Amino acid sequence: xxxxxxxxxxxVLAGLVALVSAADGxxxxxxxxxxxxxxxxxxxxxPIYTWTQPERVFGLAxxxxxxxxxxxxRGTRVRPLPAGKPFAALRPGTPGGEALDRFIRxxxxxxxxxxxxxxxxxxxxxxxxxxxxxxxxxxxAKAMTSTLVGVAMKDGFIASLxxxxxxxxxxxxxxxxxxxxxxxxxxxxxGVKWNEDYTDPESDLARYYVQPVAPGLNATVSYMRTLPRxxxxxxxxxxxxxxxxxxxxxxxxxxxxxxxxxxxxKIWAPYGMEQAATWGTDRTxxxxxxxxxxxxxxxxxxxxxxxxxxxxxDGHAIAIDGWFEAATRQQAATGDPxxxxxxxxxxxxxxxxxxxxxxxxxxxxxPSRRLVVAMNSAWPVATSPERKAARREFLTMITAAVDxxxxx
Numbered sequence: 001x002x003x004x005x006x007x008x009x010x011x012v013l014a015g016l017v018a019l020v021s022a023a024d025g026x027x028x029x030x031x032x033x034x035x036x037x038x039x040x041x042x043x044x045x046x047p048i049y050t051w052t053q054p055e056r057v058f059g060l061a062x063x064x065x066x067x068x069x070x071x072x073x074r075g076t077r078v079r080p081l082p083a084g085k086p087f088a089a090l091r092p093g094t095p096g097g098e099a100l101d102r103f104i105r106x107x108x109x110x111x112x113x114x115x116x117x118x119x120x121x122x123x124x125x126x127x128x129x130x131x132x133x134x135x136x137x138x139x140x141a142k143a144m145t146s147t148l149v150g151v152a153m154k155d156g157f158i159a160s161l162x163x164x165x166x167x168x169x170x171x172x173x174x175x176x177x178x179x180x181x182x183x184x185x186x187x188x189x190x191g192v193k194w195n196e197d198y199t200d201p202e203s204d205l206a207r208y209y210v211q212p213v214a215p216g217l218n219a220t221v222s223y224m225r226t227l228p229r230x231x232x233x234x235x236x237x238x239x240x241x242x243x244x245x246x247x248x249x250x251x252x253x254x255x256x257x258x259x260x261x262x263x264x265x266k267i268w269a270p271y272g273m274e275q276a277a278t279w280g281t282d283r284t285x286x287x288x289x290x291x292x293x294x295x296x297x298x299x300x301x302x303x304x305x306x307x308x309x310x311x312x313x314d315g316h317a318i319a320i321d322g323w324f325e326a327a328t329r330q331q332a333a334t335g336d337p338x339x340x341x342x343x344x345x346x347x348x349x350x351x352x353x354x355x356x357x358x359x360x361x362x363x364x365x366x367p368s369r370r371l372v373v374a375m376n377s378a379w380p381v382a383t384s385p386e387r388k389a390a391r392r393e394f395l396t397m398i399t400a401a402v403d404x405x406x407x408x
Contacts, residue, residue: 037054037055037057037058038058039054039055039058039059041062041065041066044058044059044066045066045067053108053378053380056359056378056380057108057110057127057128057378060110060135060136060359060376060378061110061127061128061129061133061134061135061136063135063136063280063292063294064134064136064278064280064294067280067292068280068281068285069278069279069280069281069292069294070258070260070278070279070281070285070287071260071276071277071278072260072263072264072268072276072277072278072279072293072295073264073268073269073276074264074268074269074273074274074275074276074277075268075269075270075272075273076269077272078272078273078274079271079272079273079274079302081115081118081119081120081298081301081302082118082119082120083119083120084115084116084117084119084120084121085119085121086121086122087121087122087401087405089401089404090122090401096401099397100124103390103394104124104126105126106390107360107377107379107387107390107391108127108360108377108378108379108380109124109126109127109360109375109376109377110125110126110127110128110129110135110376110377110378111124111125111126111129111135111297111374111375111376112124112125112297112373112374112375112376113297113298113300113301113373113374113375114371114372114373114374114398115301115304115305115371115372115373115374116369116370116371116372116402117370118305118370123297123298125297127378129297129376131296131297131298132275132296133296134275134277134278134294134295134296135294135295135296135297135361135376136280136292136293136294136357136361137291137292137293137294137295137300137357137361138291138292138357138358138359138361139241139244139290139291139355139356139357139358139361140293140300140355140356140357140361140362140363141244141279141288141289141290141291141292141293141357142241142244142289142290142291142344142355143303143307143344143345143355143363144263144267144293144303144355145244145247145248145251145259145289145290145344146186146244146247146327146343146344146345147267147307147311147318147319147323147327148251148259148262148263148266149182149186149247149250149251149343150311150318150319150320150323150324150327150343151262151266151267151318151319152251152254152255152262153319153320153323154317154318154319154320154323155255155266157251157254157255158182158250158254160182161181161182161183161186162181162182162183163181163182164177164178164179164180164181164182165177165180165181165182165185165246165250166178166180168182168250168253168254169221169246169249169250169253170253171217171218171221171225172221172224172225172246174225175224175225175226175227176190176191176192176193176225176227176228176229177190177192177224177225177246179233180192180233181233181234182247182250183331184233184234185243185246185247185250186247186331186343186344187237187331187332187341187342187343188237188238188239188240188243188332188341189233189234189235189236189237189332190233190240190243191229191230191231191232191233191234191235191236192224192227192228192229192230192240192243193227193228193229193230193238194227194238194240194242194243196238196239196240196241198358198382198383204223204227204240204242205241205242207223208223208242211223213283213284217284218249218282218284218286219282219283219284219286220242220245220246220249220282220286221246221249223242224242224243224245224246237332237333237334237335237341239334241290241291242290243290244289244290244291244344245282245288245289245290245291246289247289247290247344248286248287248288248289248290249286249289251289252286252287258286258287259279259286259287259289260279260287263277263279266318267303267306267313267318268299270313270314271302271303271306271313272302273295273296273299273302273303274296274298274299274302275295275296275298275299277293277294277295277296277299278293278294279292279293279294280292280293280294291357297374297376298374300363300374300376301363301372301374303363304363304364304365304372304373304374305372306318307324307328307365308365308367308370308372310324311323311324326342326343327342327343327344327345328342328343328345328347328353328365329342329347329353330342330347331343350366350368351366351367351368352364352365352366352367352368353365358379358382358383359377359378359379359381359382359383360375360376360377360378360379360387360391361375361376361377362374362375362377362391363375364395366399369399369402369403371398371399371402373395373398375391
């Protein structure tokens with residue numbers, strides 16, 4: 001699993017992505033693409049920057065076969081996702097439908113599901129993926145770990161976001177985290193130095209997965225407690241996957257449950273997820289809070305709907321009062337005027353927000369339009385400005401299609 005760091009350091013983008021002008025199609029339709037190639041999962045347990053694109057497609061769809069993972073059990077009921085009216089202007093055979101096909105092809109989209117008002121308005125699969133499969137979340141899992149912090153507060157396991165994280169993760173004591181609050185870890189403003197450069201083999205993200213684990217410590221704590229401070233706590237935002245992994249350790253330490261069991265008990269089973277999920281584990285068998293939940297596309301969309309609805313299951317709030325309002329609004333500036341950071345959610349214009357993972361993973365939520373967009377992809381690079389711009393344009397086109405319907 002340490003190879004996840006190398007997974008971020010793949011080759012550069014070969015060309016600019018064609019931006020589309022509109023989008024939609026027929027529910028559960030399959031894009032005409034070559035069938036996927038199967039690989040021996042054991043053969044993929046090597047530095048992932050060496051993966052070919054066919055290996056990447058296979059690996060993202062079979063992450064829990066390549067790497068160790070723990071099961072997230074589903075319950076006995078399934079929450080329905082009723083069919084909604086397809087976007088007329090974006091149906092197959094129209095310019096919009098053709099544009100959607102181009103977007104799916106050029107962005108290597110494996111699954112795309114759009115809910116509006118809780119109804120499925122678009123569901124598409126490609127790259128051999130289907131509603132029956134699971135796809136890895138990458139950093140989309142950060143939003144789920146954040147949610148479990150709010151749930152643990154509701155359950156009385158965590159008293160306050162202003163508690164020092166060392167109150168619960170006692171093995172961090174004596175490190176740069178001594179005066180860092182849970183809130184500051186949630187917002188990635190701890191002031192602890194971290195390098196998440198995806199192209200640097202000496203970055204913290206790369207060394208995190210290979211440095212020997214100190215005896216008696218969790219793998220995350222073992223590395224994170226060695227980091228120095230670069231700014232006073234609460235004064236500087238830096239994106240740090242390792243700190244979301246610390247939030248996972250926080251939840252596990254406070255609840256005395258694995259992240260998988262707690263997610264199953266509090267969300268996956270009671271909300272009615274359709275399939276069991278899996279959650280990748282580190283060298284000390286603890287789930288990565290910052291990464292690597294494997295779930296069905298429809299269940300990613302259900303999670304987005306749960307958040308859109310304020311985190312209520314059968315009329316009962318799963319987290320403390322006001323959690324989702326606070327988690328999904330800007331709590332820290334990122335230096336990019338187009339997006340801020342909440343509690344592990346990226347905040348955007350017009351009150352929208354998103355959980356985002358490398359290689360094109362997304363749960364986008366627009367409360368004003370009652371819109372949830374879940375997307376799984378296999379970008380050939382971890383991230384790039386061109387691909388992010390193409391995705392922004394696509395989301396803009398979806399919201400424009402919604403607005404055009406409302407004007408009729």
